[in-house]
Amino acid sequence: MKKKHLKALLMIVLSLALTLTACSGKRQGESTESQITIGIPQDVEDSLDPHKAVAAGTEEVFFNMFEGLVKPDSDGNLNPAVASDYKVSEDEKIYTFTLREGVKFHDGSLVTVEDVKYSIERCADTSEGGPLVAAFSNIVSVNATDDKTIEIVLAEPDADFLASMDTAIIPASNTTPESVAIGTGPYKFVSHAPQESFVMEKFDEYWGEAAHIDKVTLKVCANTDSIVMNLNGGSIDMFSRLTATQVSQLNNNFEVLEGTMNLVQALYLNNGVEPFNNEKVRQALCYAIDKQYILDMTSDGHGTPVGTSMFPAFGKYYMPELADYYTKDVEKAKALLKEAGYPEGFSFTIKVPSNYTPHIETTQVIAEELKAINVDAKIELIEWETWLSDVYSGRKFEGTVIGLDASSLTASSMLLRFNSDSSKNFINYSNPEYDAAYARAVGTTNQEERTAAFKECQQILTETAANVYIQDMAEFVAINKKYAGYEFYPLYVQDYSKLYIVGEE
Amino acid sequence: MKYVGKKIITMCLTLILVSFLVFLCFTVIPGDPALAKLGTEATPERVEALRKEMGLDRPFMVRYGDWLYSFVKGDMGESYSYGLPVKEMLADKVPITVTMSVMSILIIVAVSIPLGLYTAKHEGSVTDRVIYALNQVVMAVPAFFAGILITLLFGIVLKLFTPGGYISYNQSVAGFLGYMIFPSIAIALPKISMTVKLLRSGLIGEKKLDYTRTAYSRGNNTKGVLYKHVLKNAMLPIITFLGMTFTDIIAGSIIVEQVFGIPGMGRILLTSISNRDYPVVMAIIVCLAAAVIIINGLVDLVYQWIDPRIRLEGES
Numbered sequence: 077m078k079k080k081h082l083k084a085l086l087m088i089v090l091s092l093a094l095t096l097t098a099c100s101g102k103r104q105g106e107s108t109e110s111q112i113t114i115g116i117p118q119d120v121e122d123s124l125d126p127h128k129a130v131a132a133g134t135e136e137v138f139f140n141m142f143e144g145l146v147k148p149d150s151d152g153n154l155n156p157a158v159a160s161d162y163k164v165s166e167d168e169k170i171y172t173f174t175l176r177e178g179v180k181f182h183d184g185s186l187v188t189v190e191d192v193k194y195s196i197e198r199c200a201d202t203s204e205g206g207p208l209v210a211a212f213s214n215i216v217s218v219n220a221t222d223d224k225t226i227e228i229v230l231a232e233p234d235a236d237f238l239a240s241m242d243t244a245i246i247p248a249s250n251t252t253p254e255s256v257a258i259g260t261g262p263y264k265f266v267s268h269a270p271q272e273s274f275v276m277e278k279f280d281e282y283w284g285e286a287a288h289i290d291k292v293t294l295k296v297c298a299n300t301d302s303i304v305m306n307l308n309g310g311s312i313d314m315f316s317r318l319t320a321t322q323v324s325q326l327n328n329n330f331e332v333l334e335g336t337m338n339l340v341q342a343l344y345l346n347n348g349v350e351p352f353n354n355e356k357v358r359q360a361l362c363y364a365i366d367k368q369y370i371l372d373m374t375s376d377g378h379g380t381p382v383g384t385s386m387f388p389a390f391g392k393y394y395m396p397e398l399a400d401y402y403t404k405d406v407e408k409a410k411a412l413l414k415e416a417g418y419p420e421g422f423s424f425t426i427k428v429p430s431n432y433t434p435h436i437e438t439t440q441v442i443a444e445e446l447k448a449i450n451v452d453a454k455i456e457l458i459e460w461e462t463w464l465s466d467v468y469s470g471r472k473f474e475g476t477v478i479g480l481d482a483s484s485l486t487a488s489s490m491l492l493r494f495n496s497d498s499s500k501n502f503i504n505y506s507n508p509e510y511d512a513a514y515a516r517a518v519g520t521t522n523q524e525e526r527t528a529a530f531k532e533c534q535q536i537l538t539e540t541a542a543n544v545y546i547q548d549m550a551e552f553v554a555i556n557k558k559y560a561g562y563e564f565y566p567l568y569v570q571d572y573s574k575l576y577i578v579g580e581e
Numbered sequence: 582m583k584y585v586g587k588k589i590i591t592m593c594l595t596l597i598l599v600s601f602l603v604f605l606c607f608t609v610i611p612g613d614p615a616l617a618k619l620g621t622e623a624t625p626e627r628v629e630a631l632r633k634e635m636g637l638d639r640p641f642m643v644r645y646g647d648w649l650y651s652f653v654k655g656d657m658g659e660s661y662s663y664g665l666p667v668k669e670m671l672a673d674k675v676p677i678t679v680t681m682s683v684m685s686i687l688i689i690v691a692v693s694i695p696l697g698l699y700t701a702k703h704e705g706s707v708t709d710r711v712i713y714a715l716n717q718v719v720m721a722v723p724a725f726f727a728g729i730l731i732t733l734l735f736g737i738v739l740k741l742f743t744p745g746g747y748i749s750y751n752q753s754v755a756g757f758l759g760y761m762i763f764p765s766i767a768i769a770l771p772k773i774s775m776t777v778k779l780l781r782s783g784l785i786g787e788k789k790l791d792y793t794r795t796a797y798s799r800g801n802n803t804k805g806v807l808y809k810h811v812l813k814n815a816m817l818p819i820i821t822f823l824g825m826t827f828t829d830i831i832a833g834s835i836i837v838e839q840v841f842g843i844p845g846m847g848r849i850l851l852t853s854i855s856n857r858d859y860p861v862v863m864a865i866i867v868c869l870a871a872a873v874i875i876i877n878g879l880v881d882l883v884y885q886w887i888d889p890r891i892r893l894e895g896e897s
Contacts, residue, residue, distance in 0.1 A: 121856060122618075123664030130619050205630030254664045270663055270670050271852060272749065272844035298848055299839050302745050306842065309736065311746035431855075461612030461857055469616055469623065480621070499624055 110577055111291040112559060114570075115303060115312040119271050119296045123254035126244035127199050127208050132481070132568045137294065139569035140276060140287075141182075142244035142259035145173050145192065145226075152389060152485050152566040154238055157284075158187055158245045158260055159226075168233035168521050171241070175224040179283045181247050182257075182264040189220035194248035196228065211240035233521050236486035262287040262573035271296050276572070288561070288576035300433070313556040316570060319434060320375040323552045330554040335564035337551045338389050339479035340382055340490070341435065343426065343442055343544035346473055348504030351424070356416035358541035362402040363409035364449045365442060367546055374437040378550035384534040385480070385490050387548040389566030393487045393530050398538045399545075409449045421450025424474040427467055430457040432478075434549060439477045442544070468502050479549060485566055487530040488518060494537060503543065510536045588881070592874045597649070599870040600863060604645050607859050613637075614661050614857040635661055648863065658860035660853075667864045670849065675868070676750060677845035678838075680758070682830045684765035685772070689826065693773045694819075697780030702807065704785055716774040724833055728767035728840035735763055745842040764841045768833060772826050779822055783815035817888060824880030828873040 116137070122129040126142040129135060147157035156162060160176035179187040200212035207213050214237070216229045230237060250258050257265035262284070263276040274294040278287045295312055297303050304325045306312045323332050343361070345352040352358055367381035380388055383398030413421060428439045436457065443453040453475070458466070467473045482489040493500035495511055510533060517529035538545070555562055561575045615631040616623055632638050636647070651658060657667035700709045722730075736744035742763055748756035787793060788811055796806045835847030846865055853861040 119852065121662040121852070125664075132620075204634075206624050206626035210624070269673060269749070269844070270660075270665070271848045272673075272747075296844065296848075297745070297842065298852065299842060302840075302842050305732070305737070306745035309744045309746060311743050459612065459855060461617045461855060464616050464620065464623075465611055465613050468621060469613075469628075500621070 109290045110288070111293065112289050112314065112572075112575060113293045113295055113312050114572070115297040115306060115315040116274075116294045117297060117300070117303075117317065119298070120268065120274050120294075124257040124265065124268070125253040126246065126257075126259065127195075128254070136568055136570045137274060138244070138259075139261070140263040140292075140572050141257060141261040141265055142246070143261050144242035144244060146238060146241045148242060148485065148565065148567055148569075150563040150565050150571070152391065154242070157242075158192070162238070162241075164238070168235055168237075169230045171228045171230070171237060172221075173226045173228070173241075175226065176283060177224070179260055180281045181260055182279055183247070184281070185247060185249070187245060187247075187260060189223055189226050191248050192226050192245055193218050193220050195243065195245045199243055209240055209243055211237060212243075234518075235521060235523070235526065236484075236488055239484040239486045242484070263292060266291075271298065285573075287573035289559075289572070292572045307554055307556075313559060314554065314562070314575075316551065316553040316562075318552040318554055320378055320550070320552065323554065326554055329556055331557055331560075333553045333555065333562055333564070334378065335551045335553065336380060336388065337479065337481070337549040338387055338566055338568065339481035339548060340385050340387055341438060341477065341479040341546045341549055342385075343439075343546065344476050344478060344480075344503050345543055346471065346475065346503055347506065347542065348471070349474060351416070351418060351422055352474065354416045355540055356412045357418065358544070359402070360409040360412035360416065360449060361446065361451070361544050362541045363405045363412065364451070365402075365445050365544055365546075366404040367399070369404075369445070370438055370441045370546055373441045374434065375550055378552075379547040380550075381547050383545050384538045385494065385543075385545070386487070386534055387482075389548075390482075390485065390487065390490075392527055393534075395531055395534055398534060401538050402541070406448050413449060413451075421452065423452035423454065425454045425456050426475040426477060427456045427458050427463065427473050428477050429460045429463040431460050435477045435479065438546060442477070471502050471504060477546075481568055487526075491517075491530060491533050494533070494542065505537075505542050507536060507540060510540075588878055592871075592878065595874055596867060596870055600649065600652075600867050601645065603863055603866050604641075604648065604859075607857065607862070608641055612857050614859065617855075617857045618662060648860075652863075652867070657864040660861050661858045662853075662856050663858075667860050670861065671846070671864060671868070674844070674846045674849055677843060678831065678834055678847070680750075681761055681765055681768070681834050681837075681843070681845065682827065684758075684761055685768040685830050685834075686823070686827055688765055688769040689772050689776055689823070692769070693776035693780065696773075697777045697784065698807065698812070700777065700781045701784035701788070702803070704781075712777070716778055719770055719774040720778070722771060724768045724771055725836045725840050727770045728764065728837050731763050731767050732840065747841070747843050760841075761843075764834075764837050764843060767840070768830055768837050772830070776819065776822060776826075780815060780819055783818055784811055787811045787814050813887065817884070820880060820883055820887070824876055827876050831869060831872055 116133065118133045120134045120137050121131050122134040126138050129138055143157045145157060145159035145162070146154040149155055156176065158176060158179050159173035161174040163172045175187065175189060175192065181187060196212070196215070196218050199208040200215045201207060202213070211234065214230045214232055214234055216231050219227045219229070221227050244259055246253055247258050250256055260283070262279055262282045264279045266275040266277050268274045273296065276292045278290045280286070297306055297312065297315070303315055303318070304322050307315055307330065308327050317337070326332065345358055345361070347353060368377070371377050371379045371381065381399045383401045384395065386394050388394050388396070413419065426439050426443065428436050430436070439455050443455055446453045463476070467476050480490070491514060492498055494505045495501060495514055496506040513529050513532040513536060517526050517533065520526050520529070553562055558578055559575055560578050563571055563574050565571065614635060615628045615637060619627055619631065636644060648658070657671070659666055660670060663670065696712065700712050703709050732744045735741045742760060746760065748760050750757040784807070793806060793811060796810050834845065835850060838845045838847035850862065850865045853865070
C-alpha cells in the first residue's frame with residue numbers, strides 16, 4: 077500500500093519534471109532572426125484601423141507601422157516622410173506636398189497620390205459626426221495636381237496644420253482596414269492575440285533607415301505587480317513608464333533611462349462650482365502646496381515642477397519661470413481664504429482614477445498639505461471609465477488629479493481646452509481675457525506674435541490659478557543591457573525601429 | 582427522461598435570467614462604452630456617432646432582445662474595443678481556462694483521495710496528525726496567495742519556471758502545459774486540504790457503522806472493506822464537493838490568471854468590464870454560467886449512478 081503511494085507520487089513528480097524541462101527549452105532552435113520582447117501596460121485595445129484608433133497605448137504602437145506625409149522625430153521636429161517635400165503658401169491656406177518616390181506599402185504596392193487623397197479625405201469626412209482628425213474640419217479640398225503632387229486647401233489659415241499631417245497614409249485598395257493593417261512604417265503587422273501579445277516584423281522595403289531588430293513582440297503585462305518580476309525573470313526585455321519604486325527593485329541586467337512623461341499633472345479644479353469659482357480660493361490652494369515636496373514624497377524627487385498647462389518638451393512655448401509663481405506660504409493661503417469668505421476653511425472631494433497609482437499618491441500628499449490651511453480634502457477613488465463619464469464629460473466634480481497630455485506638439489493642443497466654449501473645457505474655466513489671447517494666437521500667421529499670445533494664455537492660467545499645477549512626471553524606461561538605442565519622444569510614441577542589439581551594430 | 586427534460590428547461594431559464602441581470606447591471610453602473618473608447622479625445626459629435634454605431638441609442642429592452650436573439654442563433658456579436666468577433670476572441674481563450682481547471686481538478690483528485698484514504702486508515706497516527714495540521718494551514722491560504730508564494734519559491738528562488746513567461750499553446754503544447762502546472766497547483770492546494778478533510782471524516786464516520794462491521798465479520802480484509810464499501814458511501818459528499826469545486830475553480834481561475842500572467846478568460850473579462858465592452862462580458866459570463874449549470878447537472882447524473890435512490894425520489 078505504502079509503496080504504491082510512493083510510486084504514484086514519484087510518477088507525478090517525474091511528469092512534472094518532464095514537462096518543466098520541456099518548458100525551459102522554450103527558445104528552441106537558435107534562429108538567426110533577432111528579436112525583442114517588450115512589455116506594454118495595456119493591450120492595443122482598438123481595431124487595426126489607424127484612423128479610428130484613439131487609445132494612447134494604440135497610437136504609440138502604430139507609430140511603428142503607419143506614417144503620414146510628415147513624421148515627428150525625437151526632438152519634436154516634423155520631417156518629411158511619405159512626402160519628400162512640402163510647401164506652405166504665404167497665407168497659410170494651401171499646403172502642397174510632393175510624394176516621395178518609391179515609398180512602398182507593406183503589401184508591396186507603391187504609394188500613389190490617390191492613396192494620400194483617400195486617407196486624408198477619409199479622416200476629414202464628416203458624415204459620421206465630426207471628422208476623425210479635428211484639425212481636418214478646416215479642409216476645403218484635397219487635390220492631386222499630378223501623379224506626385226497633392227495640394228490641400230484650407231478655409232482658414234492654420235500654422236499648426238502640418239502637425240496633423242502625421243495622419244497615417246493607408247492604401248485606398250484596402251477595404252477592411254480594421255482587420256488588415258497596411259501602412260508604410262518600418263515595421264509591419266504580424267499578429268495580435270487580445271490581452272496576450274502583439275507581434276510586428278521588420279519591413280524590408282522601408283524607404284528610410286531600416287529597423288535593426290527583425291521581430292518585435294509586445295507582451296501585455298496587465299498586472300503592474302508582475303512587471304518587475306517579468307523583467308527580472310527575463311520574459312520581457314524592455315518596459316517603459318516604470319515608477320521609481322519599480323526601478324529600485326530591478327536587478328543589474330537593466331539599464332534605466334529617465335525621461336519625462338510629457339503631461340501636466342495637476343489638481344484640476346472645477347471652476348464652475350463653489351468654492352472654486354472664487355479665484356482667491358484657488359490661489360490659496362496653490363500657496364498651500366509645495367511641488368518639490370510632492371515630488372520628494374512620491375518619486376524620490378524625480379519629475380519637473382510646472383506652473384501652467386504646458387510642459388518642457390514644448391521648447392519655445394514653455395515658460396519655466398511660471399513653476400515658481402506660487403511658493404508655499406501657509407499664512408498667505410489662510411489670509412486669501414479669509415478674504416474669500418472661508419476663514420474656517422472648507423471641505424471638498426478629489427476624485428482620482430483608481431488605476432493610476434502616481435496620481436493617487438500625489439493626491440494623498442496634497443490632501444495632507446491642505447490640512448495646514450484647514451481645508452479638508454476627501455479622496456474618492458473611481459474607475460477610469462467613471463472618471464471619463466462623470467468628471468470629464470459630465471463635469472460633476474470639485475477637484476481631480478490627472479495628467480493631461482498633448483495629442484500633437486502644438487500649443488493649441490494644450491491650451492484649446494481652457495476656452496470658455498470648448499467642449500473639452502471640463503474644468504469650466506471661463507475668462508474673456510484668456511479667450512481673447514487665445515483667439516489672437518490662432519488668428520495670426522506671425523510666429524513671434526503667436527508665441528507671445530500663447531505665452532500670455534499660460535500666464536493668465538497661472539495668475540488666475542485655474543488649477544493647482546504640479547509637475548511633468550518622470551518616466552523610467554528599463555531596457556536589458558543586451559539592447560540599446562531607446563529614444564524618448566516629446567509625444568506619446570515608442571520608436572522600436574531605433575532599438576538594436578549591442579555588439580551587432 | 583422527464584427528469585432530464587425538466588432539468589434542461591430550468592437550466593435555460595437560469596441562463597436567461599443571468600444574462601438579463603448582467604445586461605441590466607451594465608445600464609445601471611456609470612461609464613459609457615463609446616466614451617470609454619474615445620477617451621479624452623471625445624467630442625460630443627463623435628461620441629454620438631459611435632453610440633449609434635454600437636447601437637446604444639436604442640431602448641434597453643430592444644438591445645437585450647436583439648442580443649438574446651443573435652446569441653441564440655450563435656452570434657455573440659463584435660467586441661467594441663477590438664472590432665473582432667467575440668466568438669473568435671473567446672475561441673483562443675477558452676482552452677486556456679479549461680486546461681487550467683481540468684488540470685487542477687485532476688491534481689485535486691490524484692492527491693486528495695489517496696491522502697484521505699491514508700489518513701482515515703491510519704487515524705490517530707503521527708502522519709495523520711501531521712497531515713491534519715498541514716491541512717489546517719493550507720486550507721487557510723487562498724489560491725491567489727498560494728500563487729504568489731509558489732511564484733516566489735519555484736519561480737524566483739528555485740527557477741523551475743519563468744514567472745510571467747507564459748507560453749501560448751500555439752507555440753508549444755508541452756511548454757504551455759508545463760507553465761500551467763504551477764497555477765493549477767496554486768488553485769488546487771486549498772481545495773486538496775478541504776477534500777482530504779471531508780473524505781477523512783466521511784470514511785471514519787462510515788467505518789463506525791454497522792454494515793462495516795458486518796463486512797468485516799464476513800471475512801473481508803481492511804483493504805476490501807475500505808475500497809468496496811466504505812469509500813463508495815463516503816464518496817457521495819465528495820462528489821458534491823468536487824462539483825462545487827470545479828465551478829469554483831472556473832470562476833476562481835480569473836484571479837490566479839492575474840497572478841501568473843496568463844492571458845485566459847479572466848484577463849479578457851476584467852479588461853472588458855473596465856472598457857464597458859459588453860458583448861465580450863456578456864458572452865464570457867453566459868459561458869461561465871452555462872459551465873456551472875452543466876457541471877451541476879452532471880453531478881446530479883453521477884449521483885444517480887452511484888446512488889439510485891436519488892433518481893427514484895426525483896421522479897416521484
